[in-house]
Amino acid sequence: MMEAVEHPLLKYLRAAMIPHIWCSGCGNGIILNAFVHALDELQIDLNKLVVVSGIGCIGRAAGYINADSFHTTHGRPIAFATGVKLAKPELEVVVISGDGDLFAIGGNHFIHAARRNIGIKVICANNFNYGMTGGQVGPTTPLEALTTTTPYGNIEHPFNLVHLAAASGATYVARWTTLHVRMLTASIKKLLQRKGFSFIEVVSPCPEIYGRHNKMRTGLEMMEWFREASVIANFSDPAKAEITPEKIVVGEFVDIEKPTYEQLLYEKMAKLMKEESE
């Protein structure tokens, strides 16, 4: 065992910010880890990468990655990212944010960005609740789950994020848990190499806030739940990709190609300008 050697991935991170502030057993670190692993394996030029995140625990990811990044207002990272992408389509724009930020307050941005096929990439950390604000019920909280605002069990039907993304028109949709870190990394690599609107949902443990209400007090217990409940069903019907205490359907669900918004926009602009000039 050795010590005092620098972690090989540290160059992708802002060293001064590490260690990060996330709790012990939180999956956000794993998502960040997988993301920088993917950057490393693809040898991504950090000068061409923009990371955008919203409000929430995972929102800090933008600050940790050693690339140009935006930490935006609540629910608006996709709106910001859309702006960046349209202004500078040659940049790789990745949104890393949480389920509350992207699908509650920011839900509309998400579905319309997917519909328009804007060439941004979205990685959503799904921890089933609003972790940072104390564990309130959110759009992905499973039925009957206990949160600080649903002490008798949640009665709201949750979003199925992959189904939502697929139905809204995303060209690449995948879901993994933080235990499937190898697949997650491979998926992020795919995501980074694609043109169109791409989406990965990462089911992530939140032991301190969500877990403690739901009899999973440590990250390890939540990871064990993922191990026991996960079923890999690549390219199965996303409508049936459920998340229940017994079953978490993971895998890649959509992988298609279609022209992106910015591509069509610039083509259209070029055409119009050409017509105008004629």
Add this chain to the structure above:
Amino acid sequence: MSAGKPITYREVLAEYPDAEKIKFCFECGICTASCPMAGLLKGEYNPRNVLEKIFLNVEDVLVSDEIWLCAWCYRCYKRCPQALKPPEIFFHAKKFAVETERKQAFENIIQKIVRASPLPLVTILACFHPERAGLGLDRIVKEAEKIRKELLDEEKRAIKAESIKGKVAVIGSGPAGLTVAHDLILKGYEATVFEAMKEPGGMLRKCLPAYRLPRELLDMDIQALKDLGVEIETSVVVGKDVDFSSLRSRYDAVFIGVGAHKGQELRIEGAGLKGVVHALDFLCMFNSEKALNVEDKRVAVIGGGNVAVDSAKTALKCGAKEVTIFYRRSREEMPANPWEVKEAEDEGVKIEFLISPKRILGSGENVSAVEFVRMKLGELDETGRRKPVPIEGSEFVKDADMVILAIGEAPDLSFIPKEIELNEDGTIWVNPLTMETTLKGVFAGGDAVTGPASIVEAIYAGRMAASSIDCYLRSLR
């Protein structure tokens, strides 16, 4: 018997259930190669050939000596690929021969045994059992005594003719050690036997119950060897009273024939309770006429070898209320001689198969019961027998006031130097041709090499060792 029509093996073996199997002997020779008597008698006895003759020309066999030369060690059966039991086949032939009054040259047979064994009375009583075929034992013993006397005179004359060629130390005065001493004396060497106990005889005296071998006959055999010039130093423990290395320097060669006296430990709960005894200790106490305290007791014997059966019979003879042998495999796998088992059962010993002890229960510090578990036989294991596997949930408790452990014996070899390599089971490894250990000039044989086995096997080992010690010592000069 109808005159003219030759009798067949079928008639001779009418009472032997597997008579037809003898046709399936393919003459692989494994029985003869395994047989210590075939080794001792060289060309004069060949069980494979006897079997074949029983099938082809039984009349010849019935009047021959050969069937009488089997010493019931069952080594042949243990290895026979066809699972034939030559000892039992020969037994039926013997019985038939006696019943139909076919002439037997008894002098001849006894002559052969006496010449083969330096302990003729012991072997006749404990191994050959001619009486089991219906002959009077007294007559046989008398005959043997007579023949041995003649032989002794002959041997003594032979010894005087030669000068002393070397000195050999023999550790252990069991059948193996005594044979080595006897043979070497005849070859003109000086042989000194060191015995740890007060009297010579080793396992023969310690553990063979007196009802099987009256001690006066054992004494007669040993006395005859002493007369021949064998020196026996009793109450000398090698490693304590005398050093092994000093023996090596004082003598030209050393033979280790210490037998297998160390009872295997049973590693279960309650094995340390009062009333749990090792079979060898139990038999030893019986033979030294110490109180056994088995009267009216319920005795559980654990194990399936000859020692287990002997202990069970002894316990019953000494007044135990109920004696049960618990063996973890089935009757087929039992290593004890089948006829000993049958005798024990006839005498009232109960035998329960496929049962293994799980723990011994006590009230206070005394044994009160044993918890057993039932077993079933699984796949063949590396001993070639089917491996017993516990059946879960089949545990049951049986009351017992005494538990006799007869789960195998190993030699106590704490005194030997580490240059002498051992086998995995704790016995001494020897070169099968020379009986020499991995230490030059040190030879070994008997139970210390093979683990618990029969008297005749030990004698054969002693004979081989003696002749190879002779070769070794001659090669030094």
Add this chain to the structure above:
Amino acid sequence: MPERLWRTPLDVEKISRPKAEIYILKDQCKGCGFCIHYCPKKVLEESDEINARGVHPPRVVDEKNCVLCSFCTAVCPDFAIFVKEKQCKDGC
């Protein structure tokens, strides 16, 4: 092929397994235990010492058992552990 395989293969010396060097940045560890629990060769265990963050960081039990799958590196949320292949110099 149901035969019992009991021998030491003849080429056991020839096929060399990669040798690993495991680096643990103790003070970065938050003690989630993922690396210990999910190590397929059980190379790691929780140590007795307490680090700067008040948790027990992992400790290497037997580096020889490590097969360099690097799952610990991948699953660590805190960038506190990584594995490198030992570069064999003389006498290694």
Add this chain to the structure above:
Amino acid sequence: MSREEIRIGVYVCHCGLNIAGSVDCEEVAEFASTLPHVVLARDYRYTCSDQGQELIKNDIREYRLNRVVVASCSPRLHEPTFRKACEEAGLNKYLFEMANIREQCSWVHLHDRRAATEKAKDLVKMAVAKAALLKPASDIEVPVIRKALVIGGGVAGIQAALDLADTGYKVYLVEREPSIGGMMARLDKTFPTMDCSICILAPKMSDVGRHPNIELLTNSEVIDVKGYIGNFRVKVLKKPRYVKKDCSACGECSKVCPMTAPNEFDAGLALRHAIYTPFAQAVPSTYIVDMNLCLNKDGVIVCDRCIKACERQAIDFTMKPEAVELEVGTIIVATGADVFDPSTLPQYGYGKYPNVITSLEFERLINAGGPSGGRLIRPSDMKVPRRVAFIQCVGSRSNKTGRTYCSNVCCMNTIKDSLLIKEHWPETEIYVFYVDIRAYGKGFEDLYKRAKKEGVIFIRGLPAEIIEDKKTRNLWLIGENTLLKEPYKMEFDMVILSVGLEPRKDSEIIQRLLTLSRTQDGFFMEAHPKLRPVDAATGGIFFAGCAESPKDIKDSVTQASAAAARAGILMAKGKVTVEAITPILDVEKCKACGLCAKVCPYNAITLNKELKRVEIVEAACGGCGTCAAECPSDALTQNHFTDEQIIAQIDAVTEYDADKKIVAFCCNWCAYAGADFAGVSRMQYPPSVRIIRTMCSGRVAPKFVERAFARGAAAVLVAGCHPGDCHYINANYHTQRRVERLWKKMEQNGLNKERLQLLWASAAEGERFASKIYEMQKIVESITPEEIERAKKVFSKAGGA
């Protein structure tokens, strides 16, 4: 027809002396002529000969016979012959009946001519009684699916698959291992020609891989078989390889895989990785992941070294087992054999002494592609041995190990091996310890001579034990040279145990799935040892290779081609006729209780609750007759095995001396075949038994047993296949249930229930059948006339005589 006068012709066959040797055939024929409806009775030397058949045909025409009875051998042998003759003379083949006076009479009562003759008369009387009630019928035709399944991808399976595929049939070849090739792929050279084994096999393997008509399913197992001849529905479980077909077999994945284990293909003498190919010539060449060894369990990828190394992205850990359903017309079983494990013979020290190896390990050591690169080395010190011993019959011809048969290949294999050593290291001293050298095949003796000429020494007498020298790791062999009657103790550098072959340890699975029989040795049993040596007793299934018995490569290939030809015949015809032995329903009597539908193993009967009647699908019917036995209102009976016919047989047996006779009901496939086997093996048993053949023991209705007792029979035997081995899936469970009910009834009425016996005996268990009859004879002798009367009274009330 029913008004027509019944005219029966009876032919009593001498079968040379096979029957006439212990049965007075003239007397039997004379007796037959006195039976009702018999217009003609002859005895004839060889009735099955052309002349014999001509005689029957002429008589049918001349004497207007409308029923024919032949008393000769087992109907399992010549019923088709005589049926054909009848048809040629214009008589419906279902109007023919046989009396089995050879296998079940003359051959089993060789030494009691009187009793055998009396029994033969009874058997003829029974046949005549049944014949009078026979009705014409026509066979049902079933289409044969023109696809075949071959189970097992060793050389036999490969040959069978190629032959069938070349003929033009679609073949599914299912292999359990990751590659086809089987045992032959592991051998170095083959005897007697000394060709390189893999050199001649590999082209065949790639032919299989490429053949457009062959679908290769490796790493797969048959898990379910339904249906019948021509129409099998087979479920195959394809286990995941975790590597897609895109694999180019470049081997980069294996290089980076951190996990290793002994390679099964090299008998554990070399290592392989968790992702590997079993051997260089493997077909398919796609790599495979051993999930027991790989770190990535439960779908969680822990280690991704191979994934990263694979350029073609062919590795996929998300693959799952998949059940495929195949529809085939024929099945060839080529599942091969296992090798005996000598570690169960402790005296030889295998598993303890490194220099004691098996012949299979030898093959890998001497093979240039093997772990030692073709250098024969001692595992203890990697040195080339100078003195080598071969020990024969290790795990063969031994009662103790339960392998009583000769394994056929080991003698020649040893001779070949000894020559291989001599070829590379001529100075090596080689001793072969044997009991019999069997060099029976073409070119074998020459090879044996060559070995002797090269100086290989053959010693008759097996070693009793092997002792290892602690210092040198040499081995001492101790035994007797039985030709010289001299003991030997010899020292060798290396000992090769010539291990035998044994049935696959999991043969029961295939046996159960395909309802096959096995011989006492455990190998699969053929329908007839001489005339149908590659057919299983179950229609549409054939054997190839060591699954049927130990055999060498040539014999395996020969048998495979034969099996392919037999299967091809079926498929070329495109249809098979199924016997007209389906149930007949009397709608008037049927109360639509549905019991028949419940017991039908094939779901061929359904209860239509709305119309309140049962419906029968004849094509799905297997013909067991269990439904007819179950029907409480006598509404169902079985064609050709009708209640009246069987009762007529019972009545014929019990007409005279019933109290000295055993009435036995035997199922066609196991018990009746077992009784035939007893005859073929000339096992003698008491002549008091009279066998009535039914297709399945499930056909035996309680009323038949009751009838027999009511008419004073001393004892009744109901015999069928072992539970689980029923030819009709599970029909014999109903037999058991019915017999148990009868026992209860007998007990309640104070009858000795030992008089009714139930026997499970397979077609190979002639001895079991014979000893049962001995056992029952004792019961018959102990029965008092009062007991007989009591039973008569009890059962005549119920069954009614």
